[in-house]
Each structure stands twice: as C-alpha cells, then as structure tokens.
Amino acid sequence: MNQMFAMRVFRCIVEAQGFSAAAERLDTTHSSVSRHLQHLESTLGVRLINRNTRRMSLSAAGERYYAACVDILDRVDAAAQAVTLEQERPSGLLRISAPLVVGTLELAQWLPAFQQRYPDIQVDLSCSDPFVDLVADGFDVAIRICGPLADSSLVARLLTVSPMVLVASSAYVFRHGLPRSVAELSEHRLLTFAGTAQWSLINDRDEPISVTPESSFHTDTIAALHACALAGGGIAAFTLATVQDDLHAGRLVRILPDYTLGVRHYYALYPHARHLPAKVRAFVDFMAEYYRLKAQG
Incomplete structure (x- = not known):
C-alpha cells in the first residue's frame, strides 16, 4: 500500500473529523479509508486515532504524526506545484474575505509585503466576522478564526493555532x-x-x-x-x-x-478546484509563512 497516500488519508480523516467525511472528500469508500489507516498504524506500530462508535480523537502519537504529515505533504505538494506553475505569474483581482481583526489589526503587517512580492495581484478585501458563501459571493479565498471546522465542501488549510x-x-x-x-x-x-x-x-x-x-x-x-x-x-x-x-x-x-x-484555529478556505489559481495559492502560501514567522516570535 502506498504510504504517502496513506498519510494523505490520515490527514484527511483528522481534518474532515471523521471516516465518512474523509471518504467523501477523497472520493472513496469508508472501508478503504479504514484500511489505509490500519495499514499506517500497523507500519508505524502505534495507534494514531482512538475511536469508538460515537467519537474519535488523536492519540499523543497521532498528534505528533499529524503535524509531521502536514509538513511533509505540504512540502511535497509545494514542490510539485512549483514545477507545474513555475511559468505562471500570479496576477489579477484577488477577492478576500477576512475577519475584522485581520483587516483592522493585522493588515499593515502583511499587506505591504504581499503587494511588494506580487505586484500584479490586485487585492479586494472584505472584512466581516460571519462566514460568507465563497462561491455565491464571488470570493477567491477566506480567512477564518474559529474552533475546529465542521465538514465542508471547501478546502481548508490550517495557517496556525x-x-x-x-x-x-x-x-x-x-x-x-x-x-x-x-x-x-x-x-x-x-x-x-x-x-x-x-x-x-x-x-x-x-x-x-x-x-x-x-x-x-x-x-x-x-x-x-x-x-x-x-x-x-x-x-x-x-x-x-x-x-x-x-x-x-x-x-x-x-x-x-x-x-x-x-x-483558535486560523484557516484559509477556498473552493475545491483541481487547478488552484496561482493568485490564490500565492496568497495562501504567503499567509501560512506570515503566521509561521509570527508564531516564532
């Protein structure tokens, strides 16, 4: 069994908060998701997820392994995306929905550097705390600060906790x-x-x-x-x-x-897309780097 894919399945189970939701996101079956997790736990020799008929939770080993999976898979994805998109320059209008705290207290800390790095992107920022319908309201990406997200058709990238x-x-x-x-x-x-x-x-x-x-x-x-x-x-x-x-x-x-x-979890949310626009990827990667450096003090 492909261990890299098994890692992706494990990450999806954690972020979707369940086997059925992960199976739907991965377009596979509940039993297939369960088999991949069992393979991963057998290979590692540890239990990653404690589960019963009513709930699931990460074990201590599972928490550490999840963090490592996120890091590894993001790096693998970033490398592949860099090769695929290296000829595409991020540009165009980028519509962002963000909480008021990001727009009022953090804007000056990240926007100038973002615009300097990506001068061909025009930012249209809307600030409001309630969740918006990204597709219906025409947003490319949203930042949200909340507890763990419920299952959603949106792609959610955890920026920081x-x-x-x-x-x-x-x-x-x-x-x-x-x-x-x-x-x-x-x-x-x-x-x-x-x-x-x-x-x-x-x-x-x-x-x-x-x-x-x-x-x-x-x-x-x-x-x-x-x-x-x-x-x-x-x-x-x-x-x-x-x-x-x-x-x-x-x-x-x-x-x-x-x-x-x-x-509180800081997420970047965007509609699921096979080929994510370069402007969205550039913004999400930039904000992930911004919060990573901010967490380091």
Whole structure:
C-alpha cells in the first residue's frame, strides 16, 4: 500500500473529523479509508486515532504524526506545484474575505509585503466576522478564526493555532495591580466580546475553570475591544497572534499567564478546484509563512 497516500488519508480523516467525511472528500469508500489507516498504524506500530462508535480523537502519537504529515505533504505538494506553475505569474483581482481583526489589526503587517512580492495581484478585501458563501459571493479565498471546522465542501488549510490569552495594558496593571488567581478576576474591570457569556480558563494541567465575567465594557468588534484594552480599560481576551506585537512592545501584559482560554484555529478556505489559481495559492502560501514567522516570535 502506498504510504504517502496513506498519510494523505490520515490527514484527511483528522481534518474532515471523521471516516465518512474523509471518504467523501477523497472520493472513496469508508472501508478503504479504514484500511489505509490500519495499514499506517500497523507500519508505524502505534495507534494514531482512538475511536469508538460515537467519537474519535488523536492519540499523543497521532498528534505528533499529524503535524509531521502536514509538513511533509505540504512540502511535497509545494514542490510539485512549483514545477507545474513555475511559468505562471500570479496576477489579477484577488477577492478576500477576512475577519475584522485581520483587516483592522493585522493588515499593515502583511499587506505591504504581499503587494511588494506580487505586484500584479490586485487585492479586494472584505472584512466581516460571519462566514460568507465563497462561491455565491464571488470570493477567491477566506480567512477564518474559529474552533475546529465542521465538514465542508471547501478546502481548508490550517495557517496556525493560537491560544486565547488574557491581557491588560501596563497602565491598567500599574493602577489596579495583577490578579494572582482566577478568583481575583472578579475584583477587576473585565472587557468582553459579543456572545461571551463565560470565560473557560484552562491551566497547564488542562483543568478548566469557568468564570462569568461581569463586564465593564462589552462590544461586538475586536478592534474596539483592542482599543479599550490599550487605553487601560481593563482585562480582555484575545488570540496570542492578535496581541503578540503589543506584548513584545510592552503595550499589553499577560494576565494569569499560566492560563489560556483554549485555542483558535486560523484557516484559509477556498473552493475545491483541481487547478488552484496561482493568485490564490500565492496568497495562501504567503499567509501560512506570515503566521509561521509570527508564531516564532
């Protein structure tokens, strides 16, 4: 059995979150997907996926192997694509849908370099947090920040995974001090985003503690939440990718650094296409590189 294909099947099972969904994406049968996984586990001598009739989850070995598969397969695909498309120059209008946080807080960090690298691509960026219908609305690609994606007809490339962290401005900490425990959060001014009924804080032992924040400021835009936090309004939750530069510059500081509020996945989504346009591939590869370098600090 082709081990490279078996690796692709394993990756698809993980990203599709199930055997049936993976079989549909790969245009094969559930039994074929299962056989490829069994072959892979037999070859490696480890269980990659823990599964029963109701759910599946990656084993510790499976998590490590998945990360390696993604790296290897992306490199193999990139090499093949480079050979195939080396004569095609990325160009034309690129319609992008992105969350407000990417458009308002990160645009200046990636757009100038992207336009310098690909001067023949014209960017049309639409910023909104709700998911859009890429095909119906005419978008080439979308960036979304969310939990693990449900099964979709779209191709989803994971750009990065970022923990949610609590932060406050240095000025706020100077005036009000640092909370030393989760319980002490109730003594502080808390800033919340629309739809946030609870904060579920997780320590380094994966033990969750639920907090119902009594918000002193509530908003439906991340940009306003960010501005309020920078202005010393209180403690707020963001992905580390969003506030990493602020933390490095000292504009914000981590609050309860031993805790996170889970993680968020950054995806590039695009309609399934046999021959992906060079402009889309260029953008997705660029954003993957951008977030990879950002994660490295």
